[in-house]
Amino acid sequence: MIYKNKIGVLILSLLVLFCVGCENDYDYYDDDEIIISQFGDDESHKTGQNCMDCHTVDGSGEGQFSIAGTIYHEDQITPYENVTVKLYSQADIVEIILEVDANGNFYTNEIVDWGDGLFPSVLGETEEQKMIQSVNNGACNECHDGTTTPRIFSN
Numbered sequence: 216m217i218y219k220n221k222i223g224v225l226i227l228s229l230l231v232l233f234c235v236g237c238e239n240d241y242d243y244y245d246d247d248e249i250i251i252s253q254f255g256d257d258e259s260h261k262t263g264q265n266c267m268d269c270h271t272v273d274g275s276g277e278g279q280f281s282i283a284g285t286i287y288h289e290d291q292i293t294p295y296e297n298v299t300v301k302l303y304s305q306a307d308i309v310e311i312i313l314e315v316d317a318n319g320n321f322y323t324n325e326i327v328d329w330g331d332g333l334f335p336s337v338l339g340e341t342e343e344q345k346m347i348q349s350v351n352n353g354a355c356n357e358c359h360d361g362t363t364t365p366r367i368f369s370n
């Protein structure tokens with residue numbers, strides 16, 4: 216009897232583990248090949264340009280990005296490497312965390328549910344800067360081109 220219960224607990228544990236695994240099963244654009252920036256990576260390029268000029272469904276760039284852009288230091292000239300980008304829900308819950316790579320760039324091809332809009336932020340070494348308005352797309356450098364809108368920067 217005790218033996219049977221242990222098996223039961225084991226099966227239950229496996230089921231729970233399996234379900235947790237399922238929930239973490241994200242979808243990605245482009246045949247499920249995961250392309251996400253990580254601290255220290257230097258595979259990216261075109262710092263400051265609108266990545267979605269090319270990394271779209273019909274674009275020349277490898278991977279269809281849902282979110283991509285560049286972070287700068289306060290001078291808005293020097294790329295800020297290895298910091299963190301977050302996107303908050305309307306309820307102020309962190310939905311997405313992205314690591315900025317060694318070129319100051321961040322990117323992901325994970326499919327994003329924008330809902331009613333998400334609030335981007337960047338966490339630098341000393342403080343977190345948050346966007347007041349929410350966004351419905353992740354082409355960050357399209358707006359933050361340093362001309363119409365300042366670069367995304369942090370301290």
Ligand code: HEC
Pocket residue numbers: 250258259260261262263264265266267268269270275276277278283284285320321322
């Ligand atoms: C003018 C078009 C163009 C722009 C703009 C562009 N890319 Fe690319 N990207 C490409 C092409 C083409 C490739 C594949 C060949 C290569 O590596 O050059 C690529 C490859 C990459 C790769 C390597 C993907 C892999 O699977 O190894 C990364 C990462 C990347 N780009 C990130 C970015 C980021 C971040 C931006 C914006 C800051 C950006 N790209 C802007 C065209 C572009």
Ligand code: HEC
Pocket residue numbers: 282283284300335336337344345346347348350352353354355356357358359364366367368369
């Ligand atoms: C539709 C244009 C637009 C898009 C797209 C956009 N931003 Fe912004 N962003 C702005 C404007 C305008 C401001 C200044 C007003 C404000 O904070 O809402 C701003 C401010 C910010 C700030 C606070 C100031 C700073 O630089 O520290 C951060 C951080 C930021 N944006 C990050 C991002 C990130 C990350 C993305 C991509 C996920 C993004 N933004 C996409 C227009 C945009």
